[in-house]
Amino acid sequence: MIAPIERTLAGLRAQTAIWHKAEETIGVVPTMGALHQGHLSLARAARAACDRVIVTIFVNPRQFNNPDDLASYPRTEQDDARKLESTGVDLIYVPSPDQIYPDGFATTVTVAGLTDMLCGASRPGHFDGVATVVPKLFLQTSADFAFFGEKDYQQLQVVRRMAADLDIPIEVIGCPTIREEDGLAMSSRNLLLSDRSRIKAPVLAEVMQDMRAQLQAGAGMAQIVEDARTLILAAGFTRIDYLELRDGNDLSLLDRSSPGARLFAAAWLAGVRLIDNIAVSGPSG
Ligand code: PAF
Numbered sequence: 018m019i020a021p022i023e024r025t026l027a028g029l030r031a032q033t034a035i036w037h038k039a040e041e042t043i044g045v046v047p048t049m050g051a052l053h054q055g056h057l058s059l060a061r062a063a064r065a066a067c068d069r070v071i072v073t074i075f076v077n078p079r080q081f082n083n084p085d086d087l088a089s090y091p092r093t094e095q096d097d098a099r100k101l102e103s104t105g106v107d108l109i110y111v112p113s114p115d116q117i118y119p120d121g122f123a124t125t126v127t128v129a130g131l132t133d134m135l136c137g138a139s140r141p142g143h144f145d146g147v148a149t150v151v152p153k154l155f156l157q158t159s160a161d162f163a164f165f166g167e168k169d170y171q172q173l174q175v176v177r178r179m180a181a182d183l184d185i186p187i188e189v190i191g192c193p194t195i196r197e198e199d200g201l202a203m204s205s206r207n208l209l210l211s212d213r214s215r216i217k218a219p220v221l222a223e224v225m226q227d228m229r230a231q232l233q234a235g236a237g238m239a240q241i242v243e244d245a246r247t248l249i250l251a252a253g254f255t256r257i258d259y260l261e262l263r264d265g266n267d268l269s270l271l272d273r274s275s276p277g278a279r280l281f282a283a284a285w286l287a288g289v290r291l292i293d294n295i296a297v298s299g300p301s302g
Pocket of ligand 1: 049
């Protein structure tokens, strides 16, 4: 059965009040739609952990630093609702913009430090947009658990910090990146790739896996990063925003592998910005 779609905060609250009264736990999966298997895996994780599951779909204008990017972001609501059918979610919340940003809305949430680098540096204002909309979605849904993909790893860390700092009573759960068979990390932006670009796109993940093997063998980033950049650009990517090794917790820059290290990349392929990250070393080494 296709889950009901709710577009108003009043309607959402009427429903969650019933669930809370019945002492049911609520899980939320915040999305911007154009759902793929990665999102569905989050919905399934929520389904397994919570009594009730809400998937939110809201293309948040405040997290786009480029108007063309916002205009071209895929919007596929009917398909999304159909795709969610198999996951057994209880409600799809698709707020109209005034339910999130009513007239006079004047608040911006900024998470300092964690947002200075990686996507925060190459997309100014992006994480302010995320850190402003996500607490609204948390508070509007009054969820007990929230599910985010590790694909957007920096976002996951920013959301964890924001929820802890604002004392929002929600547990933020990170779920593994889901990949296509050829290794490309699933992303709504993959829909924007032409067939030709789609063939080239997995090179980013391939090069990162190669880098991981070299880092695990003891190489330093300085030794391997130039070759990796050359391979990515030779495959047809036009720009690399970053290709960096960082600590998976505080995102501080590393020059060689250490416990908790992760490799992060963002690169442009025919006008589409792809991001990926992989663990290089587990938390204990
Ligand atoms: O990851 C996303 O789709 C968005 O950044 C999120 C978390 C739904 C906030 O708009």
